[in-house]
Amino acid sequence: MINTFHTSYNPPPVPPRAGYTRPPLPSNTPLVKFLSVMLLLLMMLTFGGFLYLFQKLNVATSTSPQQAAARIAEASHYKRPAAHMYRLKERVPKDGRFPNQQLVWDEEHSLLNAVRSTGDTLIIPHPGLYFIYSHVTFSRSSSSSLKQGIWSKLPNKDNDDVEILKSYCSLNPSKEDLCTASLSGVIRLQEGQQLYVKVTNTSLLNKNSCSFGLFKIQE
Numbered sequence: 201m202i203n204t205f206h207t208s209y210n211p212p213p214v215p216p217r218a219g220y221t222r223p224p225l226p227s228n229t230p231l232v233k234f235l236s237v238m239l240l241l242l243m244m245l246t247f248g249g250f251l252y253l254f255q256k257l258n259v260a261t262s263t264s265p266q267q268a269a270a271r272i273a274e275a276s277h278y279k280r281p282a283a284h285m286y287r288l289k290e291r292v293p294k295d296g297r298f299p300n301q302q303l304v305w306d307e308e309h310s311l312l313n314a315v316r317s318t319g320d321t322l323i324i325p326h327p328g329l330y331f332i333y334s335h336v337t338f339s340r341s342s343s344s345s346l347k348q349g350i351w352s353k354l355p356n357k358d359n360d361d362v363e364i365l366k367s368y369c370s371l372n373p374s375k376e377d378l379c380t381a382s383l384s385g386v387i388r389l390q391e392g393q394q395l396y397v398k399v400t401n402t403s404l405l406n407k408n409s410c411s412f413g414l415f416k417i418q419e
Contacts, residue, residue, distance in 0.1 A: 281325050282415035284311040288319075289407045303336070303397045303410060315414070321353075321396045322414065324389045329418040332365070333384035334397050337409035341371040348381045348399045350412075355392035363398075378406060386417070 285305035304320045316323040324330070336348045349366035353359075364387060369379035389395075397412050399405060 279314045280416050281314040281330075282311065282413070283313065283315040283317070283322055284413035285317070285322070285411060286310050287405075287407055287410035300402050301398045301400070303399065303402060303405075303412065305412065311413075321394045322412075324391060324393045324395070326416065327389065327391045327419075328416050329386060330389050330414050330416050331384065331386050332395065332414040333382075334365070334412045335380060335382045335410065336397070336399055337378055337380045337406040338369060338371060338400075338404050339376075339378055339406040340404040341373040342400055342404055344400055346370060346379065346381065346400055346404065348383070348397060350383065351396050351398055352389075353394040353396075355390060378409075380409065 285307075286309055288304045288306040302320050305317060307317050307319070310317075314325055316325065332350060334348060334350055338346045345368055347366060347368050349363045351361050352364045353361045365383045365385050367381040367383040369381040371377050371379050395414070
């Protein structure tokens with residue numbers, strides 16, 4: 201007899217053979233653990249950031265104007281010493297105070313930040329490592345070398361002044377021209393040490409192109 205019975209159900213699975221072991225399913229447990237730890241750290245950092253901002257906001261709102269001004273004044277006391285000086289363009293009276301080889305600076309239009317100036321000299325307020333520089337432009341030639349130098353005078357007046365940096369340039373005496381002598385260096389300076397710039401002769405300079413400066417880079 202022909203079997204005409206039909207069904208839509210799948211046949212039952214074949215029973216496993218004796219001694220057969222199903223291979224283990226792939227596991228991503230280490231990856232899940234890593235992602236869980238990273239998510240926890242991210243939540244902690246986010247919560248910590250919100251807590252920090254909340255505390256800062258409370259401090260800012262509870263600070264009186266007098267306290268804020270006191271904090272600003274305290275912070276300004278620790279300004280990093282710096283100076284950028286421009287040459288004084290007006291004629292300086294020949295009273296013997298400023299030799300004709302020493303440059304005089306325009307304090308009104310120069311930058312002085314926690315550094316004192318005496319007109320021709322910068323006085324170091326705090327000891328440390330400083331970057332110092334100077335640029336002078338000569339517009340007239342001379343029979344001697346066109347030279348500039350930064351000189352130093354220590355707080356002890358018994359010591360002679362010392363030239364710590366120097367540079368030269370040259371001009372053709374047969375034609376009008378300009379030459380700039382530039383120098384820079386990193387030097388450790390003492391408190392109260394004085395610095396000034398000397399040239400061959402100030403009458404040979406272009407008054408509009410002379411500068412001198414320094415700034416502290418390290419204690």
